[in-house]
Amino acid sequence: MIRIGYGEDIHSLVPGEGLRVLGIPIPFCMRPLAHSDGDFAIHAVADAILGALAMGDIGRLFPDSDPATEGLDSSLILEDVVRRMEERGFHVGNVDVLLVAERPKFSTYIEDMRGNLARMLHCDIPEVSVKAMTEEGLGPVGEGKAMRASCVVLLED
Ligand SMILES: [Zn+2]
Structure with missing residues (x-):
């Protein structure tokens, strides 16, 4: 059996350090405003996997009203979601992630991101695609006020 899932997320940016994308720290003058990291x-990615399993979303599993998730390392969220996926007998067939940000340039980090995501998803690097684009100056992302990502994942049993 195969199942497909889609996930999307956006965070507004505030001045400060601490930008992490797919677990890779990236030096930049802005960081996402968030309850977690x-x-x-x-x-x-986590929402795409939960979507493929029809198991809701990370907002439900890790509510931002919960003080225990304050500043939470997001790799722990994904670890939990991958555990739920494997308990259902599925593994990742392939995954495609699109990062959308006006700055900084992610191109030099893409290979590190692929490797780290493959490690977190328990799959091989050729099964992991990470792409990046800008929004050509349009909208909140284009104006540098936010960053967003979308993801499609195929699960196989
Ligand atoms: Zn988020």
Whole structure:
């Protein structure tokens, strides 16, 4: 059996350090405003897997009203979601992640991101695609006020 899932996330940006994308720290003057560490790309991947399993979303599993998730390392969210996926007897067939940000340029980090995401998803690097684009100056992302990510994942049993 195969199942497909889609996930998307957006966070507004505030001045400060601490930007992490797919678990990779990236030096930048802005960071996502978030209850957790704000790794919007991990959030999109986790939501895509939960979507494929029809198990709701990370907002339901990790409510931002919960003090225990304050500043939470998002890789722990994904670890929990991957555990739920494997308990259902599924593994990742392939995953495609799109990062959308006006700055900084993610291109030099893409290979590290693929490796880290493959490690977190218990799959091989050729099964992991990470792409990046800008929004050509349009909208809140284009104006540098936010970053977003979307993800499609295929699960196989
Ligand atoms: Zn998020």
